[in-house]
Amino acid sequence: MRTRWWMNGAGLVLLCTVILFFVPNDVEAATYKSTIKSVVDGDTVHLNEAVLGSTTVRLLSIDAPETNYLGKSQGKYGEDAKAEMKKLLPEGTSVTVETDKTEKDQYGRLLAYIHTDKLDVNQEMVRLGLAVTYYIWPNMSHFTDYQSALLEAQKSGSGIWNPKDPLTELPFEFRLRVGNREPDKYVGNYETKKYVGPADYNKVPVEQRVFFLTESEAKEAGYTSGDGGGGTPQGKVLINEVLPYPGSGKEFVELYNSGNEAVDLGGYILDDTVKSGSSPYTIPKGTKLPAKGYFVWEPSSYFNNGGDDVTLQTADGSVVDSYHYTAATKNSSWARVPDGGEWKTSPSTPTKGTQNK
DSSP: OEEEEOOOOHHHHHHHHHHHHHHHHHOOOOOEEEEEEEETTTTEEEEEEETEEEEEETTTTTEEEOOBBTTBBTTHHHHHHHHHHHHHHHHTTTTEEEEEEEEEEEEEEEEEEEOOOOOBBHHHHHTTTEEEEEEEETTOOOHHHHHHHHHHHHHHOOOOGGGSOOOSSHHHHHHHTTTTTTOOOOOEEETTTTEEGGGGGGGGGGGEEEEEESSHHHHHOOOESSSSTTOOGGGEEEEEESSSSSSSSSSEEEEEEEEESSSTTTTHHHHHHTTOOOOEEOOTTTEEEOOEEEEEOOOOOOOOTTOEEEEEETTTTEEEEEEEEESOOOTTTTTEEEETTTSSSSOOOTTTTTTOO
């Protein structure tokens, strides 16, 4: 059975005018009824009754750890996700299949959100920490709900975000490495509406990421080229080094002034989530950061060892710089090398308040 949503009259004209600027695709949303035949893994299932000619569904806007990609897997993380999916969707379960703007992927699989009578299965997998959000434009339904589920999982240390045993590579990073490929999608920040090149995806916090197949798509969606929340910060002040998992002592975040003049940091805010962190740190008034100098903040048990965001904002909430790190290694920091340069892709020896080499 298929259900569609429509608007009539002037409201439809206005809606189409707005949407067609951002989304050149068919904008109809539709739902279908089917039953579950089997579970393939944490984000793929088979249906008994075909929908749009397909019985294979790739759950949309989430990404679960791999169980078999080119003969490789992400071990127990993938198996845990598959096991939970089997619990949520036993064989014969009646489901509602909701499509978005792109109905199928390049493999002919249906792209959809799966609903039972009680819950959104895609969202539940993210909430349990068994999948991560993975939005590919123009399929943007449920963004804020899934974003909230992701933040909940990270805060509680559930599943792949367990600080004692975190997933060290996100599924798409795993596929890139195993497939010997470089990042190929532009990445936008949903909040700032800035985008970065494929290689700079880590400059956009996980919970804000929107992937685009081409740069023109990013522009068409209303995004502009920029730092994505962490590329070319204001005032030449950058997050330069982060130690989230110290062997002893405290964690630290190091700021660096790459400019030729001192910067007044008074009122700047350090946090782990843009505008919604529970314990933001405000840098005291009168704090000056000299040219080529360092400022170090040392919190205790603030950042997640399983991966987290570090953000620097002005007093009015404008994002100056941000960085997302994956699973932390004890007494190893993430750093720009050299100072103010590109982030290293692997942890390094901490150099708090001194030159990164």
